[in-house]
Amino acid sequence: MKRRRVLQLGAVLGGGLLRAGELGRPLGPYGERSPFEKAVRWRRESKTPEAGSSFTPLADSYGILTPSALHYERHHGGVPAIDPARHRLILQGMVERPLILTVGEIKRLPSVSRIYVVECGGNSGGEWGAKTAPDVQRSHGLVSCSEWTGVPLKLLFEEVGVRAGASWIIAEGADAGRVQRSIPIAKAMDDMLLAYGQNGEALRPEQGYPLRLIVPGWEGATHIKWLQRIVVADQPYQSRDETSKYTDLMPDGKARQFTFVMEAKSVVTFPSGGQTLPGPGLYELTGLAWSGRGRIERVEVTSDGGRSWQAAQLQEPRLRLAWVRFRLPWRWDGKETVIASRSIDETGYVQPSREALTAVRGTNSGFHYNGIKLWKVGADGRVTNVEA
């Protein structure tokens, strides 16, 4: 509050600062945001925008929830227009009693709601490269956080009766790509949800309306959208999206497969690439931290290029597998510096530096990058990507 302006009360009352009271617009059935708000998902120009990604504007986010309208997208065959009255979910394979369910039948079952991050396995994949994205939306925007509502999958499996020897499920979407992913059945029996609700209403079409899987803490591609079938099996299917994609090419040329868990990660969203600080002074530095292994216990921030690290305030409640918003007062002296954050989760895992990560993983991979993200603040207040 450096640029405080003391008031002459007469000037205020007589000077037209207070708004003239013209009649506003009436009550409405389903609201829209203000036309002055411009944040949108970003995507690369493409001749095939049905197969690609769009990125959540993290620098414009507040709190720990992503508006459904701005949840990141990753589609392999576009967004199907599904009539929920005609949609069915089939459970088959190594089960005693195969089952077809309508959406209405699913909604009648016991349900829970949980706030969870969903992160694409390829989020911040560009960071493996030499020249990375200029802002946090494009570098880290394939992650979002919502309240998801649905049926614990284990209830359905108890109903259909899993046969001895079953160890995997194969989930299939109703999109043009018929995306299929194999998931160990132990995860399904643990905390997976058959979700139909997001942020207080039905799933959005881009998020799998009317049904999707939620696989808490695991890479986004396993959270099959527009879910139409689950097959119980004794082995994975080796589908396209778990062989040609979503595997991690290691320095020795071999690929890691089924690396489901998204490791602890964090990123500073203010100040971040593309922003400009108006001048030296006091700011609140903020960002987001999350881990597929559980709860975030600590976030540390550097504002001197890594020489010293300071614990940030973590916003409560800190929910398992949800975002944690972190904040730290920061006085900028007007000199060039580098800022970054690193998160530590309940297992003690510490988000690694780029160097530590690439020493193990090499730079062949496109997936599961969770290195510390550096932003440079220039003497002119411009914030840029150190690596860009």
Next chain:
Amino acid sequence: MKRRRVLQLGAVLGGGLLRAGELGRPLGPYGERSPFEKAVRWRRESKTPEAGSSFTPLADSYGILTPSALHYERHHGGVPAIDPARHRLILQGMVERPLILTVGEIKRLPSVSRIYVVECGGNSGGEWGAKTAPDVQRSHGLVSCSEWTGVPLKLLFEEVGVRAGASWIIAEGADAGRVQRSIPIAKAMDDMLLAYGQNGEALRPEQGYPLRLIVPGWEGATHIKWLQRIVVADQPYQSRDETSKYTDLMPDGKARQFTFVMEAKSVVTFPSGGQTLPGPGLYELTGLAWSGRGRIERVEVTSDGGRSWQAAQLQEPRLRLAWVRFRLPWRWDGKETVIASRSIDETGYVQPSREALTAVRGTNSGFHYNGIKLWKVGADGRVTNVEA
């Protein structure tokens, strides 16, 4: 899962149950809900829809968050279209250093995000009458729950320096009605927020864009929207909206004034008025509970007209002053019955029956009704309002 249909796998695979994979719609900048979703806010037909209320469709809600697009509305002069670049907040009155702030300056200050219910003081006001609303949207829909982000008001008051003797603040909106409410300064110094964010993005226009007050647990009318001025004073203003409205007329003809706290309340949303159960069997009964005095500790449900009460499951996390979603398995035997819920908060306050409430308050009032809500399930499965 009574209507389980066992599959002939051949029929499934050959029978066209699985969706043909036509190419879907491309990635998009800012999403919309599915055209198959129809829930909207309800309002009475009116020649002056700029002054009135619209109601959240509680029976269509999931989890504990209300989509911003469906947050209830209560306007006295319509929704102003405010350019945030031109909006100002003035702090004046009994302060050492009066202040004008831009929205940008406010966003630079330390902030917090909290999930809070906002409930109109007049919510379920129709329940005072002999003939009440047919469904839960119209009976109880002037309440919603969002994640709000903003600056703790006490930070601003520390900055302007409150003078000795100051005991109230008067908050004023920039709507045509220039709604003003007086609030004890102790509440401002406790947990009030100067909010600019809702559910991960900017406030919606109907919710006060670009700035509103959040007064946790207190009646909605104090959460001044389109906030343009706060005056610090040594007494309340006795404005229109705290004299002619938002006072509680008691049986003796005297009115209670400044009854800010919204007492513990709950309502069953499924099954609720206007719904029809398809037949006897197992259902999950669900609803919402909240209290302006703090956390909900227990919700009890009756499905036999009040002869017996059973503790419902409460969804975690149970946050202070936020909604708690409660759930209970319920086997309907197909006979006529009456269902209801009652909530108990951390202070031990028990949501009263209609009879207990009206014994104290009479039926003159339009505000602060929090009696137990009864729904009748008919032998035909139709659910109706017992009092309608």
